[in-house]
Amino acid sequence: MSSGFATSRFSRGLILTCVVLAILAAVAPVALPTLVKQMTVFWVMVIIAYTWDTMGGQLGYNSFGNVVFFGAGMYASAVLQIAPFTDMAAYTAAGEQGGALVLTNAQYFAGLLPGLLVAAGVGFLLALILGFAILRLRGHYFAIGTLAAGIFVAQIVANWEYLGAGSGLTMPGFPGKGAAGDQAKSTFFYYLCFGLAGVTFLFLQWLYSTRFGLAANAIRDDEDKAEAMGLPTGRYKIIAWAISGFFLGICGALYGNFVIHVDPEDVAFDGAGLGVWMVLMVVLGGKGSLWGPLIGAVLFHVTKELLWTYLLGLQYVVLGLLVIVIVVFFPEGIVGWLRQRFPNRFGERVEAGEVR
């Protein structure tokens, strides 16, 4: 697969599309105040999809373990936001009966900012360490190795009393009470998640347009050859994963603060849920493409919300079916299909009469 995207710098059309999308996203919570929560989760999905695509789409390393960085960021920010203000061990031991930690405005935001920064650092470092070990594996060994890593970390955290073990912990409450406070919280995190999604998107597109993108795609196309050409493939892979980890860490921290209740197996390290969804979104949209992860995230999120609303109880059964159908019938994704259908629009030149 040639990558016309990676080499194209920011074109006018792209900038225009971004601006339109940004304006739409910025006014969305004002226009549709009842859907702010779902839209916040949507941006979280977008971040997760794009960071998965860094490894899966650009480098060809299909990871099932990216939830590790997501969850690690969530727990890292939790510690930073709780431990300075109360006795962490006692707070987590009390669990839900203890109620959420009540902080003043100043305390809340004084905890949130370092929480997000540390979450980014933890995601980054963890990806460096994990990548150093696990990125020696390739193909399906890597896929299953990361799956195992995800379960492993989830189980360790589920046994960690200080972090609330299996029952998880409750994040400090957002300042503001009642329905208005709840709405304020959702709007606040909507803009943060949207902002992070925008930054992630722009940063990754910039990154792919540099030498890094070329190297990543060379690794995807043939790692042995790339290595033989003198590319330090190991370093590229680790850095790419660390970048995913960086954004996923912040994303996890935001999501943790947004959902309030954090627990290891269902929220933070949900390998069988989120871990598969991120793969699914990107495969659905189109791996290694500019808009694929976004399109995949939109379709997937809408489908998921509809399933949760109308097929509650069966939603995971249908999701399992969806995974099978998408992977078996649309492995190229929507963008991949469009590209085959209208190659001219993707900057690929087709000679007249050429049989494709």
Add this chain to the structure above:
Amino acid sequence: MLENIQLLLDNPVALLNLLLDGIMIGAIFALIAYGMALVWGVMNIINLSQGEFVIFGGFIGYYTSTDWTLAIGPSASPWVSLEWGGISPLWALVIAPLILYGIGRAFYALVIFRLVDRDLFTSILATFGISIFLQQLMNGVFTAEDVIAQHGMGSWVLVDGTTGELVIEQVRVIALVFAVIVGAVLTFYLRQTRGGQAIRAVAQDARAARIMGINADQVYARTYALNAAICGAAGVLISMTLVIHAFSGLIYTVRAFMIVVIAGLGNVAGVIAAGLGLGAAEKVADIVIGTSYQTAFITGLLLVVLLWRSLRLGRQRKVLR
């Protein structure tokens, strides 16, 4: 942790008991891994729904042993019925493979045949989809509880001393014997019969086999269904010896994968040795680091095994693929 090791060393009989227990469970793991290696070797598909087939078989074992009198009246022949009205789950060792064989055929006809020539990532993700689908379906249709098949068999107390007791559950011996028999029959089938020859021929070179007049699709279907049947039998054994839960399938897949990675494809002796070893290691780890870390131990061990293998290959400038 250290005191637990000390405790084990002070009680050699208890340690022996633990190892024997583990080995008998390990035989079931080896059986599951054997099926996974079969599909992997013949079809080049890593079947991540392996564990769900196992759990499905386990539920069949569980339901044969539950109280049927409520549904169909008291069992007529006393030698098959248990005190509580169900029939012995040993009968499920016949029923479950048959049902799972059919399910395997169905999944092959619907999904798997589309994956045979595709890349491994597609097959991994698609079989993972089957795994999610099946576990959610079982959770909804069967039960979301931990269940165990009642078998009414006792245990042999060999040593009952101060240094620990040596107790062998009869059902575990049956599990071990059955696993050995299934393994032997399969090996015989693959080595000596025409059907087995066809499977091996397709595994070596599907195209050449097709030219020689072998219906490769049929062989694939049979292989996949055979694997499902093996999993079904293994699941019944697990329902009698351990616990069955709709969501506990994935860990059996991880175990099977680990065993195959340790043993390598096409190495039956290696699969058996790795399976028994894993069973024993798990039992010891349960005591040393605690049962709550069981899943972490298994997945951690898989990571260690993968890294160890890739490091050893890395010395020769090779990669695990």
